Amino acid sequence: MASPMRIATPPLKSGESFRDDFSYSNSPQAIRRFPFPFHEDKYMYSVNIEPHNGGPAGSVFAPAFDIDEHYLSEVEERRRVLEEDPGRCQVLPHMMEAQWDTLELLMESLARDYPQHFSLTTDGDQWTWENRPLGIRDSFTFGDPATLPQEPFEYITRQVQGDFTLHGQRDNMLYMDGGMVTCQADWSLDFDLGMNWYEWHGPVPKAHQMGIFDRALKFLLNLQVERPVRRLNWTMTINPRMDTSPENYHKWGIDRASVTPENVGEKAHLRVELQTLWRLPRSNAIIFSIRCYLISMEELVTIPKWARRFHRVLGTLPDELAEYKGLIGYRPIVLDYLAPFDDGAETSPGIGPD
Amino acid sequence: MPIYELPEDGIRSRPIYRPMQPDVAARFHLMVAEGAGSEALAELHEKLPDDARCSIHYLAGGDGPDGSDRLMQLRCEQTRLHFDDGQLADALRRHLESAAMGTRLYVAGSEDFIWRMAAVGISCGMSEEEIHVERRGSRARPVQCVHCKTRVEGVTTNIYTCPGCGQHVTVRDHFSRRLGAYQSVCVDAEAPGELPPIEEIYR
Numbered sequence A: 001m002a003s004p005m006r007i008a009t010p011p012l013k014s015g016e017s018f019r020d021d022f023s024y025s026n027s028p029q030a031i032r033r034f035p036f037p038f039h040e041d042k043y044m045y046s047v048n049i050e051p052h053n054g055g056p057a058g059s060v061f062a063p064a065f066d067i068d069e070h071y072l073s074e075v076e077e078r079r080r081v082l083e084e085d086p087g088r089c090q091v092l093p094h095m096m097e098a099q100w101d102t103l104e105l106l107m108e109s110l111a112r113d114y115p116q117h118f119s120l121t122t123d124g125d126q127w128t129w130e131n132r133p134l135g136i137r138d139s140f141t142f143g144d145p146a147t148l149p150q151e152p153f154e155y156i157t158r159q160v161q162g163d164f165t166l167h168g169q170r171d172n173m174l175y176m177d178g179g180m181v182t183c184q185a186d187w188s189l190d191f192d193l194g195m196n197w198y199e200w201h202g203p204v205p206k207a208h209q210m211g212i213f214d215r216a217l218k219f220l221l222n223l224q225v226e227r228p229v230r231r232l233n234w235t236m237t238i239n240p241r242m243d244t245s246p247e248n249y250h251k252w253g254i255d256r257a258s259v260t261p262e263n264v265g266e267k268a269h270l271r272v273e274l275q276t277l278w279r280l281p282r283s284n285a286i287i288f289s290i291r292c293y294l295i296s297m298e299e300l301v302t303i304p305k306w307a308r309r310f311h312r313v314l315g316t317l318p319d320e321l322a323e324y325k326g327l328i329g330y331r332p333i334v335l336d337y338l339a340p341f342d343d344g345a346e347t348s349p350g351i352g353p354d
Numbered sequence B: 001m002p003i004y005e006l007p008e009d010g011i012r013s014r015p016i017y018r019p020m021q022p023d024v025a026a027r028f029h030l031m032v033a034e035g036a037g038s039e040a041l042a043e044l045h046e047k048l049p050d051d052a053r054c055s056i057h058y059l060a061g062g063d064g065p066d067g068s069d070r071l072m073q074l075r076c077e078q079t080r081l082h083f084d085d086g087q088l089a090d091a092l093r094r095h096l097e098s099a100a101m102g103t104r105l106y107v108a109g110s111e112d113f114i115w116r117m118a119a120v121g122i123s124c125g126m127s128e129e130e131i132h133v134e135r136r137g138s139r140a141r142p143v144q145c146v147h148c149k150t151r152v153e154g155v156t157t158n159i160y161t162c163p164g165c166g167q168h169v170t171v172r173d174h175f176s177r178r179l180g181a182y183q184s185v186c187v188d189a190e191a192p193g194e195l196p197p198i199e200e201i202y203r
């Protein structure tokens, strides 16, 4: 992250869809700032945690919580998912203090990083929040849920891109004590609610045996206030569909069988999660932000280094991981599509475009 | 977590049950069972120190063997037979609400039963470490469909038709203690109509 270059942040678009006609796409600037997750030509799970202390201006790593050109469409998609399935946002009763912590962290961060869009004025416990892109201005009493239209966690996470989960820490263990989960890679908050760290990670292959979850948990138990950390995770999704929930798997699973050599460039997407973890000051809970980015193969190959590297990563990805990520069936078609973009040249270190 | 172990392989939320052991730190042993769980309580009772304080609640008249007679013979401060599990849960709740510090809860029976009773313990403020569970009898699974959330008790096959949404769903090893259920998910979403062989594997 040493590069001093500034990456342009594109302006907010509106009216993109993540279902039916799938009109979502990335502008050229959005492609350049895509968080490509591979720093080498192969991939295996690791404890890939680093401080979340900024990055090149305009990059997705610079702000606390990245707001990009898809903001309005993703907020609208979240609203639709919640309308169909209110169980996507649930917080256990003992987490009220953590709810207010979340609201504070998000409001302060957004107002600081995006003064053109958001502002927060506080006078003791009298707070006024303004979200100009969504046309929201609310005055409320911090600490009094009755003064907001929804509980504080739901209220604020409806206004931010990406999923969020809340974790109480008890007896050296983290628990799934709440979340707003509408753009997930195939896991269910409703089912996982109340689970501990090892249980909710239960379905992940290999990583348990590699000791990754033991080490990552140990690290997180010591997470300090104002010292957030981040990691990237990835999978693939057919069509730019945000809601790949298990709840709706019977609707989107069929997409995986729809990939052909003709449509793969448009349909197959690399799905990257920029995950950040924050210790919350009052409740001592942890909030986990899972910010999802989608890029089609067609868009990805406009960056020659990424096309080359992704071809190699996907080709050598162990079957067990390819199976778990649900891409083993259509992987050969993606590899054929990417092959002409891989001239065998060496790829430069780091994740950025050349 | 002494109440159950996590497996080394496969989905690690799947509970592994071992014979319950008395908690030496306990000051009162509250023992609850249904069906074949009576055997587990009898075995546990044998391992208690002579001066241990305990009480037994048993759900009689369910499926499977009836252990009422056996349990009635055990030396115990209070033994109660119940004939419906709502009544049993109420009795348990009443006991826990007035229970002294150091009470431990032991539950044995079908997987559905043990996690429902464990949830009563949790709702009365017990910690995970204070609740011991053991599955006895059938290995049939309580399952929740991830699509429509319909719950089915006693699933014995790898695949079943969900009575809520009518889909063919497969039973995963992913288990929620809060719900006391395994997760089931559509088995033919990617190839509609193509079902793997249906086998009875949880008996």
Ligand code: HEM
Binding pocket: A045, A046, A047, A048, A049, A165, A167, A174, A186, A187, A188, A200, A201, A202, A203, A204, A207, A212, A213, A216, A220, A231, A233, A234, A235, A277, A286, A288, A321, A324, A325
């Ligand atoms: C509190 C923070 C975290 C939460 C809530 C969380 C949650 C999850 C969930 C729900 C899954 C999907 C499991 C499934 O298939 O049902 C998952 C996958 C995974 N998690 Fe975490 N996680 C957290 C932190 C971490 C950290 C710090 C690591 C660091 C190594 C990690 C590594 C992984 C890996 C490797 C996978 C598999 C991903 C894939 O192959 O697509 N997680 N996590």
